[in-house]
């Protein structure tokens with residue numbers, strides 16, 4: 381099955397590369413929210429978080445952090461959001477997992493923030509935490 385992000389890793393895609401690592405490639409989103417909007421992907425194909433090896437996940441975050449710092453340093457961002465959509469319902473459209481590094485400016489209209497949710501009761505949070513801990517993969 382063809383994958384446009386695997387093509388980019390293979391050097392066959394049309395990508396403006398920002399950074400490369402042993403396990404990752406970072407390049408500019410073809411449909412940027414703002415100048416400097418980049419994606420960080422693993423070299424090895426993984427659909428999402430459940431099939432992404434920990435070392436690849438770690439390097440994705442490291443490179444994402446560096447690209448975010450560079451976006452500020454180069455004047456593309458006053459602030460940055462990191463965003464990863466895992467699954468179609470979450471907004472994933474390319475099924476090779478990717479971390480968005482999104483440059484932000486005041487008043488840019490990006491729909492970020494969680495302030496609208498009411499505070500949850502502590503016993504509910506404890507029950508959810510217990511259920512997540514029991515389901516946690518060890519690698």
Ligand SMILES: [Zn+2]
Nearest residue numbers: 383386425476
């Ligand atoms: Zn792929």
